[in-house]
Amino acid sequence: MTRASRQREREREFTSEQDEREDVSTCTECGSENLVTDADRGELVCNDCGLVVEEGNIDPGPEWRAFNHQERQEKSRVGAPTTKTMHDKGLTTTIDWKDKDAYGRSISSKKRSQMHRLRKWQERIRTKDAGERNLQFALSEIDRMASALGVPRSVREVASVIYRRALKDDLIRGRSIEGVATSALYAACRKEGIPRSLEEISEVSRVERKEIGRTYRYISQELGLEMEPVDPKKYVPRFCSELELSGEVQTKAKEIIGTTAKKGLLSGKSPTGYAAAAIYAASLLCNEKKTQREVADVAQVTEVTIRNRYQEQIEAMGIHK
Numbered sequence: 286m287t288r289a290s291r292q293r294e295r296e297r298e299f300t301s302e303q304d305e306r307e308d309v310s311t312c313t314e315c316g317s318e319n320l321v322t323d324a325d326r327g328e329l330v331c332n333d334c335g336l337v338v339e340e341g342n343i344d345p346g347p348e349w350r351a352f353n354h355q356e357r358q359e360k361s362r363v364g365a366p367t368t369k370t371m372h373d374k375g376l377t378t379t380i381d382w383k384d385k386d387a388y389g390r391s392i393s394s395k396k397r398s399q400m401h402r403l404r405k406w407q408e409r410i411r412t413k414d415a416g417e418r419n420l421q422f423a424l425s426e427i428d429r430m431a432s433a434l435g436v437p438r439s440v441r442e443v444a445s446v447i448y449r450r451a452l453k454d455d456l457i458r459g460r461s462i463e464g465v466a467t468s469a470l471y472a473a474c475r476k477e478g479i480p481r482s483l484e485e486i487s488e489v490s491r492v493e494r495k496e497i498g499r500t501y502r503y504i505s506q507e508l509g510l511e512m513e514p515v516d517p518k519k520y521v522p523r524f525c526s527e528l529e530l531s532g533e534v535q536t537k538a539k540e541i542i543g544t545t546a547k548k549g550l551l552s553g554k555s556p557t558g559y560a561a562a563a564i565y566a567a568s569l570l571c572n573e574k575k576t577q578r579e580v581a582d583v584a585q586v587t588e589v590t591i592r593n594r595y596q597e598q599i600e601a602m603g604i605h606k
Contacts, residue, residue: 312336369445370428370438372421377411380404419457423448423466430470433489436479444473451504460500464492468501475512480519482557484585517542517551517560520584524564527583530573537567545601554594558586562594570604 311318312331319332322342329339351357367374382404384397392400412418424445431441447469451457457465467490474481487494505512518539525535541563545551551559561584568575577588584591 312338368442369449370424370441372417372424373411378407380407419462420449420452423452423462426463426466427470430467430486430489434470434474434481434485436474436481437477440470440473440477440479443476444470447472447504447508447510450508454507456504456507461492461496463490464496464500465504467492467497468504471497471501472505472510472512475515476510478519480515480523480556482520482585484557515556517546517556517563520557520560521564524560524580524583528564528568528575528579530564530568530575531571534564534567534571534573537571538563541566541598541602545598548601550597550601555586555590557584558590559594560584561586562591562598565591566595566598566602566604 310320312320312334314336315331315334317331317333320329320338321332322328323330324346327340327342328337329342330337347360349360351360365375367376371377380400380403384392384400386392412421427444427448428441431444444466448466451465451469467486471481471483471486474486483494483498487497490497504510521535521538521542525531525538538560542551542560545563561580564584565575565577565580568580577591581588581591
């Protein structure tokens with residue numbers, strides 16, 4: 286038998302052993318499915334009768350032990366996971382800003398000046414061309430606006446992926462980087478179900494609302510982003526919290542939105558204005574009155590919009606005020 290055939294035979298035996306181990310789900314003695322793994326001994330034990338079902342299991346974990354988060358971070362030899370929010374996906378060397386050595390002691394002035402020069406060159410060589418520099422700027426803009434809006438990290442990841450897709454399909458040509466980055470963030474908010482209106486997005490952006498809307502429509506059409514209509518109910522908790530209204534008002538506002546939307550009143554209406562009108566109506570019904578101006582300021586709509594939607598909603602609900 287040749288060396289290659291012996292190797293293939295060993296691989297087949299190893300595969301068959303793995304398959305046998307994967308099939309073990311019950312105890313061969315009592316038939317119980319209550320099997321537990323003893324990590325210290327590398328054994329699979331029946332928790333009912335104590336039979337050792339398997340032994341010599343392979344431990345895929347590290348060779349060191351840690352008893353708290355700080356120890357785990359200190360002993361870990363891997364870095365952070367890759368992320369789309371950085372132009373190099375986080376696969377870069379970072380020189381720490383602390384002027385200390387490996388033992389935590391302060392370094393000399395000569396070494397400090399050397400580390401300062403290295404940091405400066407590190408920042409310069411992270412981008413190799415204008416395309417990467419533009420991508421770095423766009424992703425930093427997305428990160429800045431997302432922080433100002435208070436959206437979770439998942440939205441930043443989705444926005445970065447949408448921007449990279451737009452860049453790959455050459456949709457940036459003839460448009461500003463800030464406009465496409467802002468539109469990608471707005472699209473990501475809608476994708477992840479995070480209610481942020483165009484007015485709120487434009488407040489933290491350096492681009493006008495009209496350009497954001499125009500660019501967003503173009504990108505979503507070209508990339509085939511399937512966007513569902515925004516549900517006004519998603520705005521209710523945030524608006525009520527800012528207005529310091531009770532949970533009773535929130536529930537009533539959602540009930541008004543649900544009932545009137547079934548009658549077709551929501552079609553073609555702004556979700557923020559619709560939610561604001563429902564909150565105003567609910568505050569009146571629950572004796573926690575807020576003025577139209579207060580609700581309009583929070584929802585960033587006009588008082589006229591609230592009055593019009595409010596009249597439509599109370600008529601549809603059969604309420605006479």
